[in-house]
Amino acid sequence: MRAVAVAQPLSLARSLPRLGAGLTPWLHVAPALLCLGVFVYWPVVWSLWLSFHRWDFLAASRPFVGLANYRDLLASDEFRNALERTFLFVLATVPARLLAALFLAQLLLEATPQRRFARAVLFAPYATGGVAVALVWSWIFNADVGLANALLRSFDANGLPWLTSTDLAIVSVAIVAIWKSLGYDVVVFTAGLTAIPREIHEAAALDGAGRFARFRHMTVPLLMPTTFFLLCVMVIDSFQTFTLVAVMTRGGPAWSTDLLVHLLYRTSFVYFEIGRGAALAILLFGGLLLFTWIQFRTIGRRVHYGGDR
Amino acid sequence: MRSRRIAGADFGALLVALIAGAPFALALVVAGLPADAFLARELAITLPRLDNFVRAVEAAPFPRYFFNTVLVAGLATAGSLLTSILAAYAFARFEFKGRDVAFLAVVATLLIPSHVTLIPNYLTMASLGLVDTYPALILPSVASGFVCFFLRQQFRNIPRTYEEAALVDGASRLQILWLVILPMARPAIAAMAIFQFLTEWTSFLWPLVVTTSPEMRTLEVGLAALYDVAVDDGIVNWPVVMAGAVMVMVPTLLLFALAERHLVRGVAPEVVR
Numbered sequence: 001m002r003a004v005a006v007a008q009p010l011s012l013a014r015s016l017p018r019l020g021a022g023l024t025p026w027l028h029v030a031p032a033l034l035c036l037g038v039f040v041y042w043p044v045v046w047s048l049w050l051s052f053h054r055w056d057f058l059a060a061s062r063p064f065v066g067l068a069n070y071r072d073l074l075a076s077d078e079f080r081n082a083l084e085r086t087f088l089f090v091l092a093t094v095p096a097r098l099l100a101a102l103f104l105a106q107l108l109l110e111a112t113p114q115r116r117f118a119r120a121v122l123f124a125p126y127a128t129g130g131v132a133v134a135l136v137w138s139w140i141f142n143a144d145v146g147l148a149n150a151l152l153r154s155f156d157a158n159g160l161p162w163l164t165s166t167d168l169a170i171v172s173v174a175i176v177a178i179w180k181s182l183g184y185d186v187v188v189f190t191a192g193l194t195a196i197p198r199e200i201h202e203a204a205a206l207d208g209a210g211r212f213a214r215f216r217h218m219t220v221p222l223l224m225p226t227t228f229f230l231l232c233v234m235v236i237d238s239f240q241t242f243t244l245v246a247v248m249t250r251g252g253p254a255w256s257t258d259l260l261v262h263l264l265y266r267t268s269f270v271y272f273e274i275g276r277g278a279a280l281a282i283l284l285f286g287g288l289l290l291f292t293w294i295q296f297r298t299i300g301r302r303v304h305y306g307g308d309r
Numbered sequence: 310m311r312s313r314r315i316a317g318a319d320f321g322a323l324l325v326a327l328i329a330g331a332p333f334a335l336a337l338v339v340a341g342l343p344a345d346a347f348l349a350r351e352l353a354i355t356l357p358r359l360d361n362f363v364r365a366v367e368a369a370p371f372p373r374y375f376f377n378t379v380l381v382a383g384l385a386t387a388g389s390l391l392t393s394i395l396a397a398y399a400f401a402r403f404e405f406k407g408r409d410v411a412f413l414a415v416v417a418t419l420l421i422p423s424h425v426t427l428i429p430n431y432l433t434m435a436s437l438g439l440v441d442t443y444p445a446l447i448l449p450s451v452a453s454g455f456v457c458f459f460l461r462q463q464f465r466n467i468p469r470t471y472e473e474a475a476l477v478d479g480a481s482r483l484q485i486l487w488l489v490i491l492p493m494a495r496p497a498i499a500a501m502a503i504f505q506f507l508t509e510w511t512s513f514l515w516p517l518v519v520t521t522s523p524e525m526r527t528l529e530v531g532l533a534a535l536y537d538v539a540v541d542d543g544i545v546n547w548p549v550v551m552a553g554a555v556m557v558m559v560p561t562l563l564l565f566a567l568a569e570r571h572l573v574r575g576v577a578p579e580v581v582r
Contacts, residue, residue: 024399024403024482025399025403025405025408026405028395028396028398028399028403029395029396029399029400029411029415031391031392031395031396031451031452032392032393032395032396032415032452032457033396033411033414033415033452034452035392035448035449035451035452036414036415036418036452036454038433039426039430039433039448039449039452040418040421040426040454041414041418041421042429042433043425043426043427043428043429043430043433044421044425044426044429046429046432047425047426047428047429050428050429104325107318107321107322107325108318108322108325110318112319112322114319114320114322114323114326115318115319115322117322117323117326118322118323118325118326118329120566120569121325121326121329121330122325122326122329123565123569123572123573124329124330124333124562124565125329125332127507127511127561127562127564127565127572128511128558128561128562128565129510129511129513129528129529129532129557129558129561130511130513130529131513131529131530131532131533131554131557132529132532132554132555132557132558133332133554133558135532135536135550135551135553135554136332136333136335136336136551136554137332138536139336139339139547139550139551140332140335142545142547145347145547147335179329179332182329183329187573236422240422240423240424242424242513242514243513243514246513246533247533247536261424261514264424264427265514265518268427268428269431269518274428274432277428278428278429281424281425281427281428282425284422284424284425285421285422285424285425288422289420292420
């Protein structure tokens with residue numbers, strides 16, 4: 001009796017694949033594939049097609065123009081400006097996010113109630129809508145009635161043109177971007193730190209390694225896969241910032257916060273230059289792929305995933 | 310010595326929480342202030358008033374935005390869970406020709422940024438006559454490469470023995486998925502449900518592009534419009550704007566507070582967990 005009960009599932013296990021043969025698996029995956037095909041893959045192809053055509057929304061003719069959209073775009077001041085400002089924004093956010101998140105993850109690592117609470121509060125902005133938090137910070141950074149300048153003035157300092165100066169606006173937006181995503185970064189680092197076995201630290205401490213030495217020579221290298229993952233996510237994420245600048249500065253003042261996706265938005269949906277907008281989308285997509293590939297080839301190669309020694 | 314250091318870190322933790330949470334608290338305070346007190350910088354703690362919320366609702370149809378957002382986020386989440394669960398189960402358990410290619414095609418969508426699909430998706434909706442409708446807001450989100458990928462990993466971790474037992478009892482594949490797999494993968498599905506719902510709730514660029522009439526706006530788009538009009542008029546009534554922001558944030562913050570553990574499980578990547 002018992003032997004039969006064991007034998008049956010075993011024979012079924014071998015016949016399991018055949019049960020799934022035929023049309024059934026495809027019926028399972030069809031809805032997802034269909035939707036991704038129509039709303040993700042087809043748009044990529046269509047974007048590419050559009051980028052080779054001049055299409056000004058209401059115009060009747062949509063002539064093939066070859067690479068003209070790309071040529072015009074690359075030669076235009078607004079594209080160069082957006083590219084420069086976007087690089088600046090990425091540089092202003094990514095390293096700060098990495099460092100702050102690593103520090104905070106380390107500080108909040110032990111699961112005491114206070115630290116768990118702090119991690120949750122840090123994460124809250126990530127779970128909240130970009131427009132709402134952009135508005136809260138628009139008030140904080142408002143030159144006349146904002147909190148930031150009220151604080152400065154209470155220390156007898158002059159208020160700053162947080163969002164109205166071409167130098168400062170991008171920094172102010174970067175501060176908000178960092179605040180908004182820090183909680184996510186901390187969660188990922190915390191997961192990475194928790195995965196490092198405690199014994200390694202204890203053994204090193206016994207050998208006389210100090211706190212800093214342990215951090216520098218053990219935590220940092222062992223955390224590299226996590227850091228590398230975060231770096232890729234952050235770069236992709238920063239390059240595509242839209243909501244914060246759209247709400248807080250509308251790309252201004254003097255287009256100093258006109259990041260690439262904001263330029264894409266106004267080219268396509270304010271000026272209705274669809275072909276040119278598509279060319280910008282393709283360039284940004286290609287650039288991001290290239291960037292990620294370079295990151296994998298350069299930094300990714302040196303990342304130790306462990307177990308391959 | 311050791312206990313003092315731990316207490317110090319706990320103090321630091323509370324300080325971090327205070328700084329990180331301050332903008333939310335301040336928005337709430339300003340939203341409760343009468344406009345004259347705000348301009349006079351009288352931050353005296355009076356009983357919070359609802360005037361600003363009333364004025365925000367008068368300035369923009371927030372109840373309608375709320376309804377739209379719940380409907381769109383709810384249906385998009387349900388849709389993407391349904392398509393992903395079906396596909397993830399097939400990828401996890403069936404062996405069929407082309408499976409790996411199909412799965413790769415699903416995962417590769419994670420590399421495709423949403424800005425590339427923006428213009429063509431708008432044109433698709435325009436050619437179908439769907440601009441400014443609920444289907445336009447919902448349809449592009451009824452499948453998700455990420456959710457599908459995540460659930461497939463989770464389903465693979467469930468021992469096959471349970472399904473085999475059910476097969477012996479004569480259950481069909483869909484019954485097994487519904488009665489065996491789903492209950493066992495509940496935490497993973499809950500994580501994805503919350504993650505998708507929040508993603509949809511906070512989505513901005515697509516609803517901004519694909520809605521034209523105020524009645525079709527979602528909360529985020531409606532809130533941005535309220536502020537835009539105020540800026541263009543040259544008078545921003547900050548307490549009213551903050552009241553609007555608070556109304557938009559509160560549901561997400563509540564959902565987050567209730568489901569923090571689930572959500573964090575969903576976003577921390579498999580590789581580093």
